[in-house]
Structure formats: structure tokens, C-alpha cells
Amino acid sequence: MLCCAADDSRPACTEQNQGEMWPEAANHDPKLVAKLARCGELFICVRNKRHYDWEAPSVTLDQLRQEKKAKQPVACEVPSAETARTAQPASPPAQGNAAQ
Secondary structure, three states, X not given: OOOOOOOOOOOOOOOOOXXXXXXXXXXXXXXXXXXXXXXXXXXXXXXXXXXXXXXXXXXXXXHHOOOOOOOOOHHHOOOOHHHHHHHOOOOOOOOOOOOO
């Protein structure tokens, strides 16, 4: 039986990297760990009964409800260029002598 990896850039989970997180940067940045876990994008190499697997350390309510298309939290979404332009605060009004 052949199995395809969900992400080809993820290294094989083996005895050598057991306990490490993927993406690799998460091993050194606690803030990134929290964000990736919240977004469902963090994986840890763990040993099951006979082999090693990448597993998510947490689940979302949508995953527990087994919804077909889980929505990502707002903090996980990458804003589009249009959204980024419209979300920028307007420049402050010019300071004039309005209080004369």
C-alpha cells in the first residue's frame, strides 16, 4: 500500500527527529508554536505502537464536530493585497488653527 505525504516539504518522521516540531522554526520560537497550534498547522513527530508519525498536538472544535470544511481562525488567514490596503488606518487630519 502506497501513501502520499500531505506536504512533501515535511521531513520523514523518524527516531532521529522524534519529539521535534514541524515547521522547523517552531522548535525555537514559542510564539510561533502558539500561533501554528491555534491555526492547526503545527505537527510533532511522535512514535506510535510500531512506527513514527507527524501528529497535530491540538484539534479545533470544527475538527471535533467533523465538519467537512473547517474555517481557519481570523488570526490564521493571510490578508489579500486589497484587504491590506483598505485595512490601513487613515492618516490623521491636518493640524490647523481650528480652535481660534
